[in-house]
Amino acid sequence: MEKRKLMRGSIALAEGAITAGCRYYFGYPITPQNEISEHLSARLPEVGGVFIQAESEIASINMVLGAASCGARAMTSSSGPGISLMQEGLSYLAGSELPALVVNITRIGPGLGGISACQGDYWQATRGGGHGDYRLIVLAPNSVQEMHDLAIKALHLADQYRNPAMILADAILGQMMEPVNLDPPPVEIPAKPWALTGARGRKPQLVKSLYLADGEMEKHNWHMYEKYQRLQEAEVMVEMDLEEHMDLLLVSFGSCSRMVNSAVALARSRGYRVGHIRPVTLFPFPGDAIREVSRCVGKVLTVEMNTGQMWDDVRLSVYPGCQCRLLARPGGAIPSPKQILEEIEKYIKAGDLLAKSVR
Numbered sequence: 001m002e003k004r005k006l007m008r009g010s011i012a013l014a015e016g017a018i019t020a021g022c023r024y025y026f027g028y029p030i031t032p033q034n035e036i037s038e039h040l041s042a043r044l045p046e047v048g049g050v051f052i053q054a055e056s057e058i059a060s061i062n063m064v065l066g067a068a069s070c071g072a073r074a075m076t077s078s079s080g081p082g083i084s085l086m087q088e089g090l091s092y093l094a095g096s097e098l099p100a101l102v103v104n105i106t107r108i109g110p111g112l113g114g115i116s117a118c119q120g121d122y123w124q125a126t127r128g129g130g131h132g133d134y135r136l137i138v139l140a141p142n143s144v145q146e147m148h149d150l151a152i153k154a155l156h157l158a159d160q161y162r163n164p165a166m167i168l169a170d171a172i173l174g175q176m177m178e179p180v181n182l183d184p185p186p187v188e189i190p191a192k193p194w195a196l197t198g199a200r201g202r203k204p205q206l207v208k209s210l211y212l213a214d215g216e217m218e219k220h221n222w223h224m225y226e227k228y229q230r231l232q233e234a235e236v237m238v239e240m241d242l243e244e245h246m247d248l249l250l251v252s253f254g255s256c257s258r259m260v261n262s263a264v265a266l267a268r269s270r271g272y273r274v275g276h277i278r279p280v281t282l283f284p285f286p287g288d289a290i291r292e293v294s295r296c297v298g299k300v301l302t303v304e305m306n307t308g309q310m311w312d313d314v315r316l317s318v319y320p321g322c323q324c325r326l327l328a329r330p331g332g333a334i335p336s337p338k339q340i341l342e343e344i345e346k347y348i349k350a351g352d353l354l355a356k357s358v359r
Contacts, residue, residue: 003181003182003183004179004180004181004182005179005180005182006177006178006179006180007144007148007177007178007179007180008035008144008174008175008176008177009141009144009147009169009173009174009175009176009177009178010033010035010036010039010105010147010174010175011035011036011039012144012145012147012148012180013036013103013147013148013151013167013169013174014035014036014039014040014043014151015039015043015148015182016147016148016149016150016151016152017040017075017101017151017152017155018040018043018044018047018049019148019152019182019184019185019187020073020151020152020155020156020187021073021155021187021189022049022073022074022075022101022155023044023047023048023049023050023072023073023074024044024049024050024064024067024072024073024074024075025037025040025044025049025050025051025052025074025075025076025077026052026054026059026060026061026063026064026067026074026076027053027054027057027060027076027077027078028053028054028055028056028057028059028060028078028082029053030057030078030079030080030081030082031079031107031115032079032105032107032115032171032174032175033077033078033079033103033104033105033174035174035175036077036103036105036174037051037053037077041053056085057076057078057082057083057085057086058085058086058088058089060076060078060086061076061085061086061088061089061090061093061102062089062092063076064076064089064093064100064102065089065092065093065096065098065100067100068093068098068099068100069096069098069195069196069207070195070196070197071192071195071196071197073099073101073155073159073189074100074101075100075101075102075103075155076100076101076102076103077102077103077104077105078102078103078104078105079104079105079106079107080104080106080107080108080109080113080121081109081112081113083102083104083121083124083129084124084129086102087124087129087130087131088130088131089130090102090128090129090130090136090164091128091130091131091132091134091209092209093164094128094130094132094134094135094136094163094164094209094224095132095134095209095220095224096207096208096209097162097163097194097207097224098162098164098207099155099158099159099161099162099163099164099165100158100164100165101151101154101155101158101164101165101166101167102136102164102165102166102167103151103166103167103169104121104125104166104167104168104169105169105170105171105173105174106118106119106120106121106168106169106170106171107170107171108120108330108331108332109121114332115171116171116331116332117170117171117172117255117305117332117334118170118305118306118330118331118332119170119253119254119255119256119304119305119306119309119310120305120306120307120309120330120331121168122168122282122304122306122309122310123309125138125166125168125282125283126138126282126283126285126313133221133224133225134224135163135228135231135283136163136164136165136166136283137154137157137158137161137163137164137165137166137231137235137281137283137284138165138166138168138281138282138283139153139154139165139166139167139168139237139280139281139282140167140168140169140253140254140279140280140281140282141167141169141173141254141280142173142253142254142255142257142258142278143173143178143258144173144176144177144178144179144180145178145179145180145181146280147167147169147173147174148180148182150167150280151167152185152187154166154167156187157231157235159189159190159192160190161227161230161231162194162227163227163231168254168282169254169255170254170255170305172255172334173254173255194207195207228284231283231284232284232285235281235284236281236284236285236286236288236289237279237280237281237286238277238278238279238280238281238286238289239277239278239280240275240276240277240278240289240293241261241264241275241276241277242275242276242277242293243268243273243274243275244273245273246273246274246275246296246297247272247273247274247297247299247348248272248273248274248275248297248299248300248301248344248347248348249274249275249276249277249290249293249294249297249299249300249301250263250264250274250275250276250277250300250301250302250303250340250344251276251277251278251279251290251300251301251302251303251310251314252276252278252302252303252304253278253279253280253282253304253310254305255305256303256304256305256334256335257276257278259303259334259335259336259337259340260276260278260303260337260340261276262337262340263337263338263340263341263344264276266337266338266341267341267344267345270341270345272344272345272348274344275293275297277289277290277293279310282310285313285317286317287313287316287317288317290314290317290318291317291318291319292319294317294318294319294322295319295322297322298321298322298323299322299323299325299347299348300314300318300322300323300324300325301324301325301326301327301343301344301347302314302324302325302326302327303326303327303328303335303340303343304326304327304328304329305328305329305330305333305334305335306328306330307328307330308326308328311324311326311328325343325347327339327340327343
């Protein structure tokens, strides 16, 4: 029997992390993600876990590094400026091949910005963000249910690939309330023979990101690159809502995809044949799926709450010769289904006029 409960997105994410076996949280307050740390401060002691409000975001990410190096499932959460302060620690985590969960409930920027919903942290999340040649596993929910479920998935992938994972959400998803199925899936935490558990009758182990021997760092970077390639081949998550003989394909992620879903329904009610692809994993990115669908469509419209950050990945992915347009709303502006529908109609009609002029 399903156990459903009306929950706020941030609380659902926190409960998902607990279900996945996360027992260590280290963080520092910043809106709009404070509900995560507030909830975990009460819940983790109930399940035998540890909650520490650190003195800064820099301290938080380094506490996560320490717990992860001992084999624990650990996490932190923050927003915009706080995630920026964690970049050095994230690079150290990736370089040391340590699994952990970092949650970014984004706010508008750049700079201090504000607490309105935005998707301006896409580049930071998907390009590593810190120094060096590394990538994060990045998952982008679009519902309260996915806030819960993808927290579990992120911790699983982090352990499986020994790599930090990030949930990239925003204030809409963090604050909205929806029914959530809380039936706990079977969760197994794998053995971690690499973890620093003390030299119990064996030689000491070493977790590090510093390789000084000649050629050693290059070898380590290629090793990590091969891991990212395995992720790309095996772990892409994408939602597709397609039709036959489509006039136009839309691409969006996160909370913005909810507005796009409504716009697609409106467009279809007016007779337009439109489809929608939603990347759930932003890294690995579903480039192959976009390429294959765009081969048959020829026109792609990307909708984002930024100036077109995912648009870069879409343009790299589409079939050669495919037209690409962008509907962008940065700085806390949210595209309405009506605005998206207007853009859909303009794009399709412009193509029809061009075809008529050619004939």
